[in-house]
Amino acid sequence: MVVVVKIGGSILGEGVNPTILEDIKDAFIHHGLLLVHGGGKQVTEVAEKLGKTQTFIVSPEGIRSRYTDKETVVIYTMVMVGKINKEIVSALHGVGINAVGLSGVDGSAIMAERKKKLIVMDERGRKRVIEGGYTGKIKSVNSDLLTLLLRSNYMPVVSPIAMGEEGELLNVDGDRAAAYVAGAIKADKMIFLTDVQGVMMDNRLILRMSGTQAKETMPRIGFGMEKKVLAAVEAIEMGVKESIIASGLVENPIKSAIEHKDCTVIYPG
Numbered sequence: 001m002v003v004v005v006k007i008g009g010s011i012l013g014e015g016v017n018p019t020i021l022e023d024i025k026d027a028f029i030h031h032g033l034l035l036v037h038g039g040g041k042q043v044t045e046v047a048e049k050l051g052k053t054q055t056f057i058v059s060p061e062g063i064r065s066r067y068t069d070k071e072t073v074v075i076y077t078m079v080m081v082g083k084i085n086k087e088i089v090s091a092l093h094g095v096g097i098n099a100v101g102l103s104g105v106d107g108s109a110i111m112a113e114r115k116k117k118l119i120v121m122d123e124r125g126r127k128r129v130i131e132g133g134y135t136g137k138i139k140s141v142n143s144d145l146l147t148l149l150l151r152s153n154y155m156p157v158v159s160p161i162a163m164g165e166e167g168e169l170l171n172v173d174g175d176r177a178a179a180y181v182a183g184a185i186k187a188d189k190m191i192f193l194t195d196v197q198g199v200m201m202d203n204r205l206i207l208r209m210s211g212t213q214a215k216e217t218m219p220r221i222g223f224g225m226e227k228k229v230l231a232a233v234e235a236i237e238m239g240v241k242e243s244i245i246a247s248g249l250v251e252n253p254i255k256s257a258i259e260h261k262d263c264t265v266i267y268p269g
């Protein structure tokens, strides 16, 4: 069994549960594990400190994303690859895991097509077309490279950056990057660890839903979780047997997610 785990930027740093490292190690040894990380909030914090105001746009489907101009993609890469990825890799080395940090640019791990134009909703709820900037739609994942590392007992730790067709650095969403990686390496499970237990609806945690049901709930899910549900569905549509959205703040979060404790499980169908 191979699992792909996406660690949300929301659980990195201060409040992180100390058991997570040993838990990752355990799953790595017993199942095979590849990590993908996020870090949107950290990117925004550093960008603002550098005096670069961040703006967010919402697509007609209700998906919220960072507007990534040329300066922003540089800051995004600096924080994701230079800071967050290296912090995770060194923490993993601290518990004896031979982790290898990669962005999607390294070894063409993630290739994407730059979105030349974006359709966004303005304040009055009307559609507008704007310049695309530096975000991409993922086209391919170099599964050979990732499985080569896994088979040699290295744990790939992937940052959500992709390489465009003209060699540009592109911002790709962490949840969706994880889903595409999981699909490409034919992972059995895609686990999203975040700062809440799973998908909440009418103040209750949804325990199980099919991909079709998950798609139906999307318009009623708020920002942050909407992208995770979309990515969870994409993963199962690419052949992953189940997607799990769970809290990364509890003890042994991966073990707990694999046992389906207090989390949302999305299954094919």
Ligand SMILES: Nc1ncnc2c1ncn2[C@@H]1O[C@H](COP(=O)(O)OP(=O)(O)OP(=O)(O)O)[C@@H](O)[C@H]1O
Binding pocket: 007, 008, 009, 010, 011, 037, 038, 039, 040, 041, 174, 193, 194, 195, 196, 198, 199, 200, 201, 220, 221, 222, 223, 224, 225, 226
């Ligand atoms: N229906 C919902 N159920 C659960 N959480 C929701 C819902 N709607 C919105 N959310 C928000 O989604 C957030 C999780 O997504 P968020 O993008 O903030 O974290 P992350 O993906 O773990 O981190 P990062 O984006 O940095 O990788 C929750 O903290 C919650 O506030």
Ligand SMILES: [Mg+2]
Binding pocket: 008, 038, 040, 175, 224, 227
């Ligand atoms: Mg997120």
